[in-house]
Amino acid sequence: xxxxxxxxxxxxxxxxxxxxxxxxxxxxxxxxxxxxxxxxxxxxxxxxxxxxxxxxxxxxxxxxxxxxxxxxxxxxxxxxxxxxxxxxxxxxxxxxxxxxxxxxxxxxxxxxxxxxxxxxxxxxxxxxxxxxxxxxxxxxxxxxxxxxxxxxxxxxxxxxxxxxxxxxxxxxxxxxxxxxxxxxxxxxxxxxxxxxxxxxxxxxxxxxxxxxxxxxxxxxxxxxxxxxxxxxxxxxxxxxxxxxxxxxxxxxxxxxxxxxxxxxxxxxxxxxxxxxxxxxxxxxxxxxxxxxxxxxxxxxxxxxxxxxxxxxxxxxxxxxxxxxxxxxxxxxxxxxxxxxxxxxxxxxxxxxxxxxxxxxxxxxxxxxxxxxxxxxxxxxxxxxxxxxxxxxxxxxxxxxxxxxxxxxxxxxxxxxxxxxxxxxxxxxxxxxxxxxxxxxxxxxxxxxxxxxxxxxxxxxxxxxxxxxxxxxxxxxxxxxxxxxxxxxxxxxxxxxxxxxxxxxxxxxxxxxxxxxxxxxxxxxxxxxxxxxxxxxxxxxxxxxxxxxxxxxxxxxxxxxxxxxxxxxxxxxxxxxxxxxxxxxxxxxxxxxxxxxxxxxxxxxxxxxxxxxxxxxxxxxxxxxxxxxxxxxxxxxxxxxxxxxxxxxxxxxxxxxxxxxxxxxxxx
Amino acid sequence: xxxxxxxxxxxxxxxxxxxxxxxxxxxxxxxxxxxxxxxxxxxxxxxxxxxxxxxxxxxxxxxxxxxxxxxxxxxxxxxxxxxxxxxxxxxxxxxxxxxxxxxxxxxxxxxxxxxxxxxxxxxxxxxxxxxxxxxxxxxxxxxxxxxxxxxxxxxxxxxxxxxxxxxxxxxxxxxx
Numbered sequence: 111x112x113x114x115x116x117x118x119x120x121x122x123x124x125x126x127x128x129x130x131x132x133x134x135x136x137x138x139x140x141x142x143x144x145x146x147x148x149x150x151x152x153x154x155x156x157x158x159x160x161x162x163x164x165x166x167x168x169x170x171x172x173x174x175x176x177x178x179x180x181x182x183x184x185x186x187x188x189x190x191x192x193x194x195x196x197x198x199x200x201x202x203x204x205x206x207x208x209x210x211x212x213x214x215x216x217x218x219x220x221x222x223x224x225x226x227x228x229x230x231x232x233x234x235x236x237x238x239x240x241x242x243x244x245x246x247x248x249x250x251x252x253x254x255x256x257x258x259x260x261x262x263x264x265x266x267x268x269x270x271x272x273x274x275x276x277x278x279x280x281x282x283x284x285x286x287x288x289x290x291x292x293x294x295x296x297x298x299x300x301x302x303x304x305x306x307x308x309x310x311x312x313x314x315x316x317x318x319x320x321x322x323x324x325x326x327x328x329x330x331x332x333x334x335x336x337x338x339x340x341x342x343x344x345x346x347x348x349x350x351x352x353x354x355x356x357x358x359x360x361x362x363x364x365x366x367x368x369x370x371x372x373x374x375x376x377x378x379x380x381x382x383x384x385x386x387x388x389x390x391x392x393x394x395x396x397x398x399x400x401x402x403x404x405x406x407x408x409x410x411x412x413x414x415x416x417x418x419x420x421x422x423x424x425x426x427x428x429x430x431x432x433x434x435x436x437x438x439x440x441x442x443x444x445x446x447x448x449x450x451x452x453x454x455x456x457x458x459x460x461x462x463x464x465x466x467x468x469x470x471x472x473x474x475x476x477x478x479x480x481x482x483x484x485x486x487x488x489x490x491x492x493x494x495x496x497x498x499x500x501x502x503x504x505x506x507x508x509x510x511x512x513x514x515x516x517x518x519x520x521x522x523x524x525x526x527x528x529x530x531x532x533x534x535x536x537x538x539x540x541x542x543x544x545x546x547x548x549x550x551x552x553x554x555x556x557x558x559x560x561x562x563x564x565x566x567x568x569x570x571x572x573x574x575x576x577x578x579x580x581x582x583x584x585x586x587x588x589x590x591x592x593x594x595x596x597x598x599x600x601x602x603x604x605x606x607x608x609x610x611x612x613x614x615x616x617x618x619x620x621x622x623x624x625x626x627x628x629x630x631x632x633x634x635x636x637x638x639x640x641x642x643x644x645x646x647x648x649x650x651x652x653x654x655x656x657x658x659x660x661x662x663x664x665x666x667x668x669x670x671x672x673x674x675x676x677x678x679x680x681x682x683x684x685x686x687x688x689x690x691x692x693x694x695x696x697x698x699x700x701x702x703x704x705x706x707x708x709x710x711x712x713x714x715x716x717x718x719x720x721x722x723x724x725x726x727x728x729x730x731x732x733x734x735x736x737x738x739x740x741x742x743x744x745x746x747x748x749x750x751x752x753x754x755x756x757x758x759x760x761x762x763x764x765x766x767x768x769x770x771x772x773x774x775x776x777x
Numbered sequence: 778x779x780x781x782x783x784x785x786x787x788x789x790x791x792x793x794x795x796x797x798x799x800x801x802x803x804x805x806x807x808x809x810x811x812x813x814x815x816x817x818x819x820x821x822x823x824x825x826x827x828x829x830x831x832x833x834x835x836x837x838x839x840x841x842x843x844x845x846x847x848x849x850x851x852x853x854x855x856x857x858x859x860x861x862x863x864x865x866x867x868x869x870x871x872x873x874x875x876x877x878x879x880x881x882x883x884x885x886x887x888x889x890x891x892x893x894x895x896x897x898x899x900x901x902x903x904x905x906x907x908x909x910x911x912x913x914x915x916x917x918x919x920x921x922x923x924x925x926x927x928x929x930x931x932x933x934x935x936x937x938x939x940x941x942x943x944x945x946x947x948x949x950x951x952x953x
Contacts, residue, residue, distance in 0.1 A: 346856065395790070437790055444783050484796060
């Protein structure tokens with residue numbers, strides 16, 4: 111009964127979504143206030159029914175209702191209760207339902223927190239968001255209904271949640287990712303509204319900016335959590351593998367990052383308007399495209415979503431409708447919002463422009479690498495694979511200049527910046543970075559690595575230049591700390607996010623350059639000196655978990671007389687199926703992770719020897735810290751007072767409330 | 778701004794969607810069987826350990842059955858499966874490697890550090906042989922019979938489960 115209610119609620123949600131999509135839009139064109147205002151109450155209803163539907167599916171999971179096909183293939187009565195809850199989004203159908211719920215949350219939030227918008231604009235934004243909700247609801251109801259029953263002959267037992275997903279990282283990774291994904295429907299709706307209205311001013315940018323920054327923060331966090339999960343759960347010791355599914359979240363992230371910057375220019379300087387709109391459209395379309403690529407089976411991936419050509423066709427049709435409509439609208443209406451302004455080469459706008467160009471090229475290389483196997487197949491060039499060397503080559507090539515420019519940009523000002531400022535404030539950072547770059551590889555690692563020098567240079571450069579920027583900002587204050595307190599929130603969030611990039615660069619660079627790993631064959635009681643640590647193997651014993659049996663190895667790691675870690679890597683055999691997973695054991699601190707995973711028993715088994723893979727991963731914690739700082743930078747927009755209170759529209763012309771801290775500091 | 782330029786995104790997108798539409802009909806897992814029943818492609822290449830020695834497809838023949846494993850040092854899953862390959866080699870199963878898109882020094886280091894399960898590894902720096910084999914994901918493992926005919930192709934990590942489920946039944950058939 112409950113699953114039927116859930117299904118029914120989903121159908122009502124669809125009706126309400128159609129209502130949100132149509133009624134306020136009609137109102138906005140006929141000038142009917144009542145119709146325009148109805149959007150909000152329908153948004154509330156839409157949210158409530160989506161929530162109810164989601165809870166029905168949760169109910170089916172917690173009550174082991176295996177007559178529901180989706181529950182039967184993603185749960186099992188032995189599954190611990192917290193994994194039964196998270197199994198709700200462990201498969202294709204449920205993750206779509208989660209996406210729907212998140213979309214409705216954004217819709218609700220926009221209907222309540224964007225009330226300061228002119229009513230016509232507000233109702234159109236709501237309506238466009240309503241359309242995006244209609245699309246995903248239709249897709250779910252017609253091709254991926256999570257409430258479908260297996261009747262008669264429903265199974266007595268479920269076939270279990272994929273063991274790789276039975277993990278704490280998986281509890282939070284998808285919700286964060288889907289909040290991010292669906293959050294960009296807000297930026298998309300703002301962009302389409304601007305095109306429909308043929309009107310885009312800095313007030314428009316000011317309204318859409320915090321939503322975009324927040325969505326970006328969640329998306330960053332979601333991707334980061336996915337990477338963290340892959341690092342410790344897959345047992346392969348790496349945090350990014352250029353798998354199509356990973357790439358598909360990275361591609362929209364790159365355009366979203368460009369959008370965050372381009373929106374800043376549109377708000378502060380009224381420039382890049384059509385480009386900003388194109389980025390907002392592209393980000394949303396690329397999110398849909400990524401969903402298509404991972405869920406239709408056109409590209410092979412380690413991620414196990416059930417692939418289904420029918421779903422693929424539906425999704426592709428949906429994308430074609432969305433993209434054709436929005437890009438055609440863009441082509442026809444963009445001239446009406448084009449910007450008329452100029453800036454000097456040395457100004458901040460130039461930095462933003464190069465940021466956008468580099469990010470767009472990066473996006474194109476990742477997209478090309480991801481779909482190249484498909485292109486090659488389509489043209490009959492044979493099936494090929496694009497491996498990590500391709501991606502790594504372009505990333506190093508493009509990210510290094512991107513980060514160099516990012517550092518220097520903290521000294522730039524809008525409109526124009528005199529060369530003297532760069533000279534005065536960047537001399538010291540250049541010097542410090544050069545010194546660090548030369549010295550670092552000598553004192554760290556066994557041999558001089560040029561990659562280590564490059565990483566040290568870029569990271570020091572970003573940090574030093576950002577601090578230099580802060581010093582310049584606070585130069586008129588009585589003290590540095592007093593000055594810091596007076597800085598605008600926007601400047602803080604920029605600095606925090608940029609420092610996050612520095613930490614991420616540090617972690618990613620040094621981990622890949624100084625990474626150590628080796629397969630050892632050890633008998634119980636045997637030990638080995640490796641990478642400066644003493645690894646002692648205690649043997650393997652059987653342990654029993656709630657729904658699996660495991661072989662658990664025991665490895666002590668010590669340095670000198672001090673035992674640093676007692677690690678217990680496992681090989682788990684899940685009772686419900688043939689699935690075996692490798693649970694790596696990790697002991698980490700700020701500077702390195704000791705990472706051990708258990709391989710195969712060596713022959714003869716009676717001798718008790720095992721293959722053990724040991725890794726020393728230097729600086730990997732910096733990757734996670736960097737990602738947290740970056741997303742914190744984006745999420746700071748939540749606390750921006752300017753956006754929370756209805757502000758008189760006269761601000762559109764008055765830059766005082768929102769002018770860049772930089773502009774003020776130099777005036 | 779020229780107005781026609783504004784249509785560029787729409788045109789790019791249209792081209793992409795035609796591509797995707799065609800790709801929908803191609804199921805990558807079906808391609809797995811394209812080589813099955815056909816002989817291993819011809820090649821003449823040097824090996825990782827002995828650069829002066831040239832090997833051809835003829836040298837893969839003559840065993841009751843053998844494995845061809847496509848690997849690379851940059852491939853993460855290859856690390857995962859390597860110990861299992863060593864174990865299979867210890868059991869006397871002949872395994873031929875194809876080291877594709879890789880550097881010689883790294884490949885040698887890899888084999889020195891982790892053990893060498895391969896009778897020999899073809900050194901294929903440009904991935905030509907891998908391309909002829911239709912490789913689209915690393916690692917990949919092929920099962921061939923004594924005439925060099927491909928019996929099975931498997932993408933991704935070869936572990937005990939894959940071995941018992943996919944390889945063993947075919948080998949049992951051969952033995953009967």
